[in-house]
Amino acid sequence: MKTNRTIIVDCNYVGHASRYAVDSSLRTKGGIYTNVIFGFLQTIITLSQVYQTRRFAFVWDSKKSWRKELFPEYKKSRHKDLTEQEKLDLQRAFQQFQIIRKRVLPTIGFQNNFLCTGYEGDDLVASIIQNDEFGKDFLLYASDHDLYQLLSPRVSMIKKKELYTIDKFVAEFGINPSQWWMVKALAGCGSDEVPGIKGIGEITACKYLKNQLKETTAAYKKIVDGKEEATKRNIPLVKLPFDGTPVCKLVEDKFDAEATKELFEYFEFDSFLDEFDEWEELLK
Numbered sequence: 001m002k003t004n005r006t007i008i009v010d011c012n013y014v015g016h017a018s019r020y021a022v023d024s025s026l027r028t029k030g031g032i033y034t035n036v037i038f039g040f041l042q043t044i045i046t047l048s049q050v051y052q053t054r055r056f057a058f059v060w061d062s063k064k065s066w067r068k069e070l071f072p073e074y075k076k077s078r079h080k081d082l083t084e085q086e087k088l089d090l091q092r093a094f095q096q097f098q099i100i101r102k103r104v105l106p107t108i109g110f111q112n113n114f115l116c117t118g119y120e121g122d123d124l125v126a127s128i129i130q131n132d133e134f135g136k137d138f139l140l141y142a143s144d145h146d147l148y149q150l151l152s153p154r155v156s157m158i159k160k161k162e163l164y165t166i167d168k169f170v171a172e173f174g175i176n177p178s179q180w181w182m183v184k185a186l187a188g189c190g191s192d193e194v195p196g197i198k199g200i201g202e203i204t205a206c207k208y209l210k211n212q213l214k215e216t217t218a219a220y221k222k223i224v225d226g227k228e229e230a231t232k233r234n235i236p237l238v239k240l241p242f243d244g245t246p247v248c249k250l251v252e253d254k255f256d257a258e259a260t261k262e263l264f265e266y267f268e269f270d271s272f273l274d275e276f277d278e279w280e281e282l283l284k
């Protein structure tokens with residue numbers, strides 16, 4: 001591996017993506033469902049090869065959420081109105097999330113595996129970056145646009161198999177990434193069910209921050225009238241990291257190739273065993 005870049009993986013994002021990418025009936029002869037586990041590991045080895053690094057940090061969402069306690073409507077509709085089969089598939093996926101976090105990653109030797117009660121993976125990403133003392137370069141493998149606020153000359157996102165850099169962000173929105181949380185505070189976040197100022201979207205919020213809205217426009221008046229209420233409610237929900245997020249610092253991994261091979265044998269991942277030299281390259 002040629003680079004020292006660290007890829008921070010949003011594990012819930014990868015886990016859910018794996019649910020749909022790998023046949024949900026995949027399981028061992030003993031009946032253990034493994035589609036999410038397999039898809040997760042396939043993603044890791046692919047990222048390692050494409051971005052030429054063995055350095056990873058893994059962050060997980062906590063089931064408990066301080067944001068929900070602060071604002072009960074936060075992500076209220078997630079996993080609502082599921083069919084019985086969808087509920088079963090989701091339950092099996094979450095069981096595999098636990099196996100990945102508690103068994104798979106530690107067995108391979110990944111030491112930077114973070115979950116903190118009450119906090120989201122995005123908070124832990126921010127904590128890792130803010131508490132890095134060595135000026136590392138980070139790649140964020142995630143889909144949440146809230147993470148745009150963390151972009152910098154040394155922090156980029158892997159987005160649709162391409163790097164989304166600070167330069168691309170500035171070209172798209174015309175503001176500094178450090179202002180993005182204010183955009184979300186004004187415009188809200190539909191995916192997280194955080195309400196913004198009615199009629200104000202991200203582009204209009206960016207124009208306001210760039211002083212490009214005329215004071216006579218309806219949009220400007222809406223922002224002026226609604227800004228205090230929206231920001232008071234939303235800033236704690238959208239600014240990273242959430243208040244009180246624990247300090248997350250990276251340590252060196254302690255890879256174990258033999259234990260990894262035994263793990264693959266246990267889960268009957270024959271394709272990984274057949275091409276184990278790829279994993280040995282990562283685990284050197």
